[in-house]
Amino acid sequence: MELFATKGYEATTVDEIAAAAGVARRTFFRHFRSKEEAIFPDHDDTLIRAEAVLNAAPAHEHPLDTVCRGIKEVMRMYAARPEISVARYKLTREVPTLREAEIASVARYERLFTRYLLGHFDEHAHDDDANDDPLLAEVAASAVVTAHNHVLRRWLRAGGQGDVEAQLDHAFAIVRRTFGTGIGAGRSTAPKPASSPASVSAQGEVLVAVARTDAPLDEVMRTIEQALKER
Amino acid sequence: MELFATKGYEATTVDEIAAAAGVARRTFFRHFRSKEEAIFPDHDDTLIRAEAVLNAAPAHEHPLDTVCRGIKEVMRMYAARPEISVARYKLTREVPTLREAEIASVARYERLFTRYLLGHFDEHAHDDDANDDPLLAEVAASAVVTAHNHVLRRWLRAGGQGDVEAQLDHAFAIVRRTFGTGIGAGRSTAPKPASSPASVSAQGEVLVAVARTDAPLDEVMRTIEQALKER
Numbered sequence: 001m002e003l004f005a006t007k008g009y010e011a012t013t014v015d016e017i018a019a020a021a022g023v024a025r026r027t028f029f030r031h032f033r034s035k036e037e038a039i040f041p042d043h044d045d046t047l048i049r050a051e052a053v054l055n056a057a058p059a060h061e062h063p064l065d066t067v068c069r070g071i072k073e074v075m076r077m078y079a080a081r082p083e084i085s086v087a088r089y090k091l092t093r094e095v096p097t098l099r100e101a102e103i104a105s106v107a108r109y110e111r112l113f114t115r116y117l118l119g120h121f122d123e124h125a126h127d128d129d130a131n132d133d134p135l136l137a138e139v140a141a142s143a144v145v146t147a148h149n150h151v152l153r154r155w156l157r158a159g160g161q162g163d164v165e166a167q168l169d170h171a172f173a174i175v176r177r178t179f180g181t182g183i184g185a186g187r188s189t190a191p192k193p194a195s196s197p198a199s200v201s202a203q204g205e206v207l208v209a210v211a212r213t214d215a216p217l218d219e220v221m222r223t224i225e226q227a228l229k230e231r
Numbered sequence: 232m233e234l235f236a237t238k239g240y241e242a243t244t245v246d247e248i249a250a251a252a253g254v255a256r257r258t259f260f261r262h263f264r265s266k267e268e269a270i271f272p273d274h275d276d277t278l279i280r281a282e283a284v285l286n287a288a289p290a291h292e293h294p295l296d297t298v299c300r301g302i303k304e305v306m307r308m309y310a311a312r313p314e315i316s317v318a319r320y321k322l323t324r325e326v327p328t329l330r331e332a333e334i335a336s337v338a339r340y341e342r343l344f345t346r347y348l349l350g351h352f353d354e355h356a357h358d359d360d361a362n363d364d365p366l367l368a369e370v371a372a373s374a375v376v377t378a379h380n381h382v383l384r385r386w387l388r389a390g391g392q393g394d395v396e397a398q399l400d401h402a403f404a405i406v407r408r409t410f411g412t413g414i415g416a417g418r419s420t421a422p423k424p425a426s427s428p429a430s431v432s433a434q435g436e437v438l439v440a441v442a443r444t445d446a447p448l449d450e451v452m453r454t455i456e457q458a459l460k461e462r
Binding site for chain 2 (some may be wrong): 021096100103132134135136138139142143146147150151171174175221226
């Protein structure tokens with residue numbers, strides 16, 4: 001990072017990097033395929049860790065929450081070394097090659113999450129709209145990744161100050177609240193409880209009730225009323 | 232496109248393109264800044280048209296619907312010449328320079344839509360969560376762009392067959408239904424009616440009710456019950 005900051009990224013050679021690190025050029029290439037990879041050395045491992053989070057998810061967890069925990073691994077990679085992340089961010093904004101490398105990494109995470117969501121749509125949902133699942137999965141994965149990138153960018157611009165994980169949790173809560181109804185819960189926006197005709201959730205001052213309209217009116221009303229009274 | 236298909240994109244020179252078109256190299260550069268721009272000649276104009284759609288939007292229109300109409304201009308650009316779009320898509324998948332040019336174009340549309348949504352959040356909403364507006368705007372713009380790209384990609388892979396605008400409308404309906412609650416309707420997922428304690432909407436078999444939890448229980452229940460009975 002010191003060499004890049006003083007000489008510029010493009011002008012710095014692998015030989016100079018190796019010399020500065022006190023290793024042979026050959027040794028550099030044993031660790032990194034390219035100069036770009038040396039800038040983002042952790043993306044491969046982070047992708048593997050994110051995938052492990054998805055694969056170990058408890059069965060009851062909402063798939064959107066699982067994906068949010070998965071992308072947290074990416075945030076932790078940046079948060080582990082704020083100074084390096086901030087310096088790299090500045091470099092990335094100036095060097096097209098690095099920006100492209102980063103875009104490609106983000107695309108890999110997004111594909112991983114899309115595949116996961118696609119595999120976790122509610123099996124009890126109707127099959128007649130199954131054609132829409134790939135669209136829904138891609139849009140939902142994109143929402144999570146966009147929220148993550150937004151928080152990360154804001155944190156990097158602020159010089160890596162502040163509790164970025166808490167900011168991320170707040171952003172995920174907003175995405176879940178605003179966009180989360182129905183993602184992963186099947187094809188028709190409603191969770192489909194086996195016994196209850198309606199699901200009710202309340203966050204802060206707002207109550208959201210989702211119900212099947214073919215459920216008996218009395219039962220729906222009782223469920224909603226009960227939920228409201230319990231607050 | 233013929234030259235690129237036979238000689239390959241990188242190997243084709245501007246001189247060869249100009250010669251094939253029967254014009255001078257100078258003339259080529261009067262129209263296009265680069266070979267990449269000649270491949271995507273319409274992105275600049277389309278961005279202007281999309282912006283014009285946003286600026287002319289009727290006051291009552293939901294901002295998310297406005298943005299959907301805006302990105303339709305992009306789809307129309309592709310749909311106007313299916314054969315060229317399909318050939319270009321194949322080229323774009325093989326040539327990194329072109330893929331990067333396309334990613335940059337998509338990013339420009341997405342920034343336009345993010346700015347628009349940010350400027351059209353419900354003014355009547357509380358100001359205490361206004362910090363979350365940039366996040367919400369970016370995530371919503373990303374959802375619309377992702378849905379558009381999904382439909383476009385599917386259509387291009389199918390060889391440009393079928394009514395892509397109808398497919399796009401269907402995708403937007405899903406995004407609106409699944410992710411649309413609260414986008415542009417303010418910062419707390421709930422439309423805030425002046426007189427009614429709850430808002431109720433029903434699509435297909437699903438009813439969604441949003442209410443302020445500090446509203447009188449009786450009134451909320453009456454509103455929901457009335458909406459259910461009217462179906």
